[in-house]
Amino acid sequence: MPRLRTRIAGTAVALTALPLAVAPPAAAATDPDYTITLTPSANGAAIDDSMYGVFFEDINYAADGGLYAELVRNRSFEFRPADNSSFNGLTGWTVTAGTAATTDDDARLNDRNRTYLRITGGASLTNGGYGTGYAVQKGQIYDFSVWARADAGAKLTVGLDGATLTKSITTDAWTKYTGTLRATATTNTGRLTIGTDKSSRLDMVSLLPRNTYRGHGLRKDLAEKIAALKPGFVRFPGGCLVNTGSMYSYDAADNYPRARSYQWKDTVGPVETRATNANFWGYNQSYGLGYYEYFQFAEDIGAKPLPVLPALVTGCGQNRATNDPELLQKYLQDTLDLIEFANGPVSSTWGKVRAQMGHPKPFGLSQVAIGNEENLPDEYFANFLRFRDAIKAKYPNLTVISNSGPDDAGATFDNLWAKNKAAGSDMVDEHYYNSPSWFLQNNGRYDSYDRRGPKVFLGEYASLDAKFQNSLAEAAYMTGLERNADVVKMASYAPLLADIDNAQWRPDLIWFDNDESWGSTSYQTQKLFMNNVGDRVVPSTTSGGGVVRPQPITGRVGLSTWATAAKYDDVKVTGTDGAVLYSDDFDDGNADGWSTLSNRGNWSVRDGAYVQSDTAANNTMIAAATNITATDYDITLKATKTAGAEGFLIPFGIKNSDTWYWWNLGGWNNTQGAVEKAAGSADAKEQILTKPDTVVTGRTYDLKISVRGTKVTLLKDGVEWGSFDDNHVSEPFAQVVTRDTGTGELIVKVVNAQDKPAVTKIDLGGLKVARTARMTVLAGDPGEQNTRSAEPIQPVTSTVSGIGATFTRTLPASSVTFLRIKER
Template sequence: MTRARVPTGLAALVLLTSAVATPATAQAPPSPPDYTVTVDPDRTGPSINDRMYGVFFEDINLAADGGIYAELLRNRSFEFLPVDNPAYTGLTGWTTGAEGGGSGTATTVDDNARLNERNRTYLRLALASPDGGRYGVTNAGFHTGIALTAGARYDFSVWARTDAPDGTPLAVTLHDPNGQPLGGALTRTVRGDTWIRYAGTLTATRTTDAARLSVRAGGTGTLRLDMVSLFPRDTFKGRPNGLRRDLAEKVAALKPGFVRFPGGCLVNTGSHHGYDAASGWPRARSYQWKETVGPVETRATNANFWGYNQSYGLGYYEYLQFAEDIGAMPLPVVPALVTGCGQNRATHDEELLRRHIQDTLDLIEFATGPVTSTWGGLRAEMGHPAPFRLTHLAVGNEENLPDEFFANFVRFRSAIEAAYPGITVISNSGPDDAGVTFDRLWERNRATGVPMVDEHYYNSPTWFLQHNRRYDDYDRAGPKVFLGEYASQDNKLFNSLAEAAYMTGLERNADVVRLASYAPLLANVDEVQWRPDLIWFDNDESWGSTSYQVQKLFMNNVGDRVVPSRATGKVVRPQPITGAIGLSTWATSARYDDVRVTAPDGTVLFEDDFSTGADGWTPLANRGAWSVVDGGYVQSDTAAQDTLVKAAEIATSDYDLTVRATKLAGAEGFLVAFGVKDSGNFYWWNLGGWNNTQGAVEKATGGGKETLLAKPNAVTTGTTYDLRISVRGTRVTLYLDGQEWGSFADDRVTEPFAHVITEDRAAGELIVKVVNAQDSPATTRIDLAGRRVRDTARMTVITGDPQEQNTRSAEPIQPVTSTVRGVGSVFTRTFPPNSVTFLRLRTR
């Protein structure tokens, strides 16, 4: 008998399963494989857009200032003001101080001495140091401090003016929190009472992430400062006003086909300044691209949707330049003057609409126009006389008012196509993967022949494993899909496996899904408004999430065309909806009463009228203020979110839950839960959600939620509603005041095994992509239908504990590449549990 060499390590996990026999040895027949993958020789698959996978950038989670934009100082232009956030002042990010006996006062002012109309607020120092010493300000950068690398150079600049007749001596230093120097001092003398830019370079003497920059002046008189800036010389590609190199390189390593920018929700927020007391967030303006171009000192600072100010130092020119630098197509998104993201307001200002349409035409001219044009000339002045390659532009983002949005969209589209017929104008389908708004927008998009529709959804990993075939039934002749934002709702490997399984379906339907980008792209670990995120960072380190590794694997191994194939094997069947019942609120005070669960024959399984208290209810979220008041169960905290409490354990598959609910105060309505397993696994009927604009049924799995049913809905304060939830196995019907409100069936099978095969013609390779998102190995027979391939292949595997994630301290989930033997036109391979495997097979 011939003895095979025993492989070790990763190769042992993916060993080709085969039986070796001689005429003298009888063996039992091999066990049947768990799955089969068979190529269809009679069909030709769709070609894959060479820019199919891209990245989506939004200034969320401090992604720009304090993130990929390399400026090291916070609030460099003193524009953080209480009108944007009550916690802000013009000196946010700064502290005042003196040395050597110096003294003075520091105030931020907006008067006729300002630097320019967009950069209005500046720092005024009244100096009182006639006998030596200095007085000034210190900036600690973002969070822990300024990150410095020993030996690296840092470019400082400031705009200044003084009324001192002999000038004002200025000293700039880098130091640690205790004042110990971290580099040589930079000195300049400010002369004249007009704004002049002063600059110089500092070299760090020590590596730290907690440095400070001080700007102090001597003498007497009034010194005015604005646009105090510190940039590392070592930016991405060495560009001034450039990008943080490690973050930009991680994005570039993905080899994205496009960059969607400047955001989602921050694009289509309202058009007025002010502070919204109800939401607790700034009432931000929509993104104004013209305020982001030209000399950086002339650009505005904006209060964005995510609760902080953005400097616009990273503007449209820098976005276009970055896309070009990494070989990606720029894909800007412009506001449609209909606010989405749960705000649901439309602007009915004809003059404002016309201005935004013209702004969009001017944007295209800025990107593509000749240097003799107004905006093309500005692009040339900024250093890029050649046009950028702009071919796609999206109007609007996650619109919740479909008809109002579409009326505006048609106006934008007509104007763009008339002036620039080569631009593909992209519409959208709202904030969810299904529902009344989604259906209405798709109806309007199809009816008017829109070329491409932007879909967004964030769902649980189970949703992604249940919807691999989502695009199989889309109209092949209808609008193409731009999947502009999607992610599974956490950052663990299991989430990434679910996304990977779903991506095989995107590729299989590459004739429908032409563009796709995971979102969001970046997150500062010290400033998180949203998760999951692809790339995480702090002041001086960055790391890719498990989804980053999966996205990179797909984006670097796309292929040119799909090879049609089919798979057979095990799936997970749906189970009846059982578990506890629950009550909750979200930024709302509400009263619940007369809770009852009955079997179809009328047998009472649970009831509580709270006449004797609420001892049967257990808090799951430990938030809110629950108490029995006048015979009802009341949650009285209007600020608390997700206040879930549960009761009973309903083991039967058929039952009816009834409850009376009254909104007492607050922003939203009611949350009535059923099928509750724990705080991360349940269903709830959400009435008056999304700032009292929409009702929905949401399913939480592993902490992530997906929407099963959604429609417009509002709840009236003080009105008592009769709610009934009728559960029959996996089908649920909901009744509001005796009338059927909606129904759904949660009966999809879960497919933990997914695959796709593509062809890379330039490399002469087939790429077999297999995802095994389950705890058991998947022995798989692969039949390439006679295609001849070499007997060795390059294999890349991502695998590990499904609950593992990459963090600042460790990145355990990494791809491992090796060479394997034993492949052929027909072969069997065992794929590890919880794995993504790419096999690149050389064709003969």
């Protein structure tokens, strides 16, 4: 198993460990493509140590089966069909001999671990963990534990692929039994075997590698990759885990509710007393990785902890707010108790709990965030103010972070920003996932933000794919974040981790299976920026080169649905001169010329309309045959929802199955409308505009899309619904310069996201500098990905000469280049 030895014994080579080579000086260019000019006498924005961080959410099996090193899946037998239709109490387990079944009765271990394994007469079981089995290394020690009881005594036998141990269960009281197993072989298909020779009860079966990150129970290779980023903060535990299900407390119906939001008090204390929970993302959480472990991990890697707490208003496609003042007060108190848990003296109630867990020293919590991507701005902000007031009354110096909803623009975004400005919020959390073109078009997003208003925390962002072209676009955008570091105080790419075999979201920063891990191209990009931040921006300008200007919106017209049945009729495209460019009323009983772009849905012509009848299918896109080449035209049609969860999708400007726009009416469970744009990937849609919207079943709507070049106006039943102008230019060349006062270096950061080299002149504004510099380059095919089998996008570091007050270098096509230049 050479891969396992390589990946677990030593992580990917760190940037600073790369061998240095002296490169020849770059040839001078009399006519550079670009000129970067510094103004070193002017002060740019100061950059905080916490500028870049990481966001950890238990999505993609990031915790159990991921960062949390526990090898046993379903260790407390708490999986239930109510959580996931494929689950039962023995999920992850196989009974290989005898009789064993899960039981929930008064003999349970405790009320937080209600279900246990009851063995009758004697039985044996195996557990395969996550993926193909346990990844174990020959000679390594694994710590085993189990809680057990037996009526008349029993012999417990435990095995791990040839290593065995035995214990005598001597009492009918729940007792914890421990032991160690030393692996006899290296494998990634290991199995734990456990059994007893007599009737007995077992719960909380655990197997943890002794060799974890700093001995704190986290998988070493994953923790080391995160630590190598040198993050300034760790945002946790979500994300959608935070607000979804926040209407439930542990004491709700039958004392055993499911799909609760991530409530911190469920996750501290001895692991056998912690609750389990049905994860928002479709699987179970053991809470072995809880708030104490999050705080400890942040401390271990030198990062600030940033917990996100529920505001009792749901988000992530849901719309619900509490009207229960008693429940709201409970959450307010829980928030204050969390701050005490993190910072309180050992004499305080919750500071004592922290000390008992092994950390008497306070964690130094300085910031908390309230809520995540709420879709009800008025209800959310009313609750936010209650939380903020309660926190500030007791902890006036704590930064309390609000948010701006789930999108980069739109009615909810504007509403929440206005509220945050009026209320003088400390900081506002923005989230967006967009196409590479959006990031290349929006480098100046924060240039015009109010310098006196709330600061920005960019808590979640990514370009929606995993290719190097996505990373290049993100890198170009990050130069704008740094240039505006007086406004953007923190930023974190999301999500952080993903199990290659259990991913609910893409892209992700670090991928893993049960025995190895690898960084995406965006991981390498983020690491380059996070390891080379600097303390202050040195003002600079760029001249020369050019921009990519938008083209008029042309292409085919289409129809689609999402988890909805609908019928469409009288589809027509007309030019501004009245000429009919395309028309189909389906009265002839067929849909000649229409073709599928998704191979989903059930389309047929019925009663003179085109009907999609599958309410389970997502994105059932079909397109008319005619390619609309006119730049000014109108699309009209009639649309009727007949059943299902959402509304209509009207695609236009279709180039192919991965490049198009669509008007989304009644999306997000029939609560929101939007115009979305796919630019090279159907999974990489950016939202151009959003607003609340609902579609009524059975009602026929007259819809019109008026296209004038890059400008689009949308009308619903003759009333303007919205408009936009997709006229942003793309800037494929971006740069920022910062100063590292600790090392006395300038850090020149340049992104060339073009398919050709860029001859670049750099004028340092008269600064005296060393003749050589340390240069690190990420470059490669923009279509490349780092995968389990190959990681082609890696940093290359060299020493370059020819540096001076003014010098010229040719930057590779599709590259990110960092020059660290020593000032004299």
